[in-house]
Amino acid sequence: MPNLTAPAHLPWTAPTAPGPVTATVRLPGSKSMTARALVLGALSLGATTLRAPLRARDTELMAAGLRAMGCHVSTADDNLWLLRPRPLRGPARVDVGGAGTVLRFLPPIAALADGAVVFDGDGRSRTRPMAPLVGALRDLGARVDYGGGLPLTVHGIGRLTGGEVTMDASASSQLVSGLLLAAPEFDRGVVVRHAGPPVPRAPHLRMTVQMLRAAGAGVDDGRPDVWVVEPGRLNGRAWDIEPDLPAAAAFLAAALVTGGTVTVAGWPRSGLQPGGRLLELLRRMGGAPTLTRQGLVMRGTGTVHGITADLADAAELIPVLAALAAVADGPSHLHGVAHLDGHETDRIAALVTALGALGADVTRDHDGLRIRPRPLRGATVATRDDHRLAHAAAVLGLAVDGVRLDDVTCTAKTLPEFPRLWSTMVHGAASFGGQD
Template sequence: MVGSPLADPWPAPRPTSPVTSTISLPGSKSLTNRALILAALADGPSVVRRPLRSRDTLLMTAALAAMGIGVVDEGDDWRITPADLTHDADVDCGLAGTVMRFVPPVAGLSTGRISFDGDPHMRNRPVGEVLAALGGLGVDIDDGGRGSLPFTVRGHGSVRGGTVVIDASASSQFISALLLAGARYDEGVDVRHDGKPVPSLPHIDMTISMLRARGVEVDDTDANRWAVAPGPIGAVDEAIEPDLSNAAPFLALAATTGGEITIRDWPSSTTQPGDELREVLTRMGCEVSLDDVGLTVRGAGQLHGVDLDLHDVGELTPAIAALCALADSPSHLRGIGHIRGHETDRLAALARELGNLGADVTEHADGLSIRPATLHGGVFRTYADHRMAHAGVIIGSAVGGVLVEDIETTAKTFPDFAGAWLDLTGPALVEHR
């Protein structure tokens, strides 16, 4: 399958027997791109071990290299060597929110002119709060007053830093972006949130944990305030955990087929939001266990509906919504209005695409209500969104004739996802209609 051209739309395989397997997943995108930023700003060379190599992370390494950071491919690892940032550069953000939001605070430390743009949809994704904050901290920003791509950062070799007030209710990445670079600012950075609750708080915890591991002082004792003291960022070699959010479709396969899937090397303690899958799948009727080998999910042959607040783990919504569409009782997913600003408006897209396959879905301002219904085959559109593709293959694992549009969009965080999915389901044991 690897390297073979893929049909578009892609026939999602429906296993005819329970799927049982133990698999290894690529590294976490969230951890990889944070580790790359911190390595680029560190006080010496360091190695990012077993990073995810996907479109998002390759865009990040390309952005750092364009600004003058040393990026050397060492087989399984990347060696990162910090440097004075003096280059003019053009940064392609693609569809990577982490590149669009995390790199501009670094670019503020450059003496070059750093221009940012990305895929057409990225011009709709919010970044204005980060740009306004940088402007308030002394960085020159030219965005034509749009608060979105394309924009240019003109640094002066240093950033004054200090206190900024932002509304991070659209994305926790606004806060992480400023914290990651803040230790290198003359006065550090004191970020204060004023607005509706910040989504995806575990991602901010991840950022703070990685900063502290490098000797950076972070004060998060007060609600809605995060302060990073000025000082060096230690050079730390870091091994990247498996991407637990990417585990969602594979663990779901155990649930939809009544099989058993083990994800190797699942950490016993982690800041990744994907760890919440353990609780969600248990509530939906699966048997879940964690041991020295990894996390194992056993399907019980029937899924139950759930009422969940996914505010802090919004990226799991597409996979969970797909499972809810296959459940035997109603579900309500709430607290996720912010995912309308992800790669696509995920709430509208899920309601539309699940509904097109027969699901009974009601879209709300901040969530979805899903009731039991008989599903059927058809085209499941993905809107260039890897998580939507995950939802499509989950439905296809239980419903014949599902065709997933643009399955290759999964390369954003999982190169050759389709090949791995076919290897797991077994081409000889599936039906496509």
């Protein structure tokens, strides 16, 4: 059984690039795909395999949570995980750590278990938005003890009635995805209607729908803000997990900052992740992406352009894009991301503080950041247990001497090998990373 406790804090100085970076990196699997494949496998008939999954703190917590409820999940082979479903049962305790996917995806699964399942997690998880999901589960027939934060207890009776529910999912698309992933096992399936401001990160909802269909579910998402999942049995299957494209953002940004060339091996030509949006944004900021047989090749000129961009559908990219904006040739406005105050930290406030410590001119508006470039200086960045903030600091460290992270272990959330991969890229290895 892996040790799922959070690692001790470890300071780290981001390496400065001596010249243009030229490297090929092989990244581990997508966190989003790995998490969804595990949940779908727990509800399927027959075995499920995950080829090239992400082994990181968040996905290990997901696997451990499913084991606690009775599933057989083997992660002994880094490149091939095996899940065999078993009757879901309690009593059980699930540690969500700081993982939003575990926090939002497993309570609906627990409503199908026979017995009580208690959820608890890190300090930040105790304050992340959960009330809309808890209210929806209660409306669908579940009994949930919830006092406004973790811990919460789901009292399962082995089934859930399901039906129609209206919720405000503007805080996180995971609130909808959690219901949809479990819904084929509800007696009446589910009809989820969103009422409120726009749901952020719509591409992740599309991923949920596509993976449900691939597992045999009947899903109708043809109407805006309405999702219908028919009751029925899912089929175990083999999932080929794509490389984690959000994690690629920092590595591709290195090409722009240094005027170098970075190749991400195995980039999918058509996949479930919103890779096209990332490439569009980096292109606007001065990158030249090309998809080749070897992977996605990003070339930079050493000049970064400022942009105005609505990131409501790509909010996880804002830390790296903000780092690029801080070394751009003009101002940037990154907006549409007010919901980020409910992530691992208040990410917008954290970016204002971190970039400001390095000398950047950054101000917060009602739903994003305005960044006006000026000369930067070395300083210590408080990562606040936020892996994306650590990635952003590393990007700035390429161009600024003395950028120090007070804790780099937060990158274990989605990319445990980040410090090694990053340092190897900067110091000139031609090819490095995980398996082909």
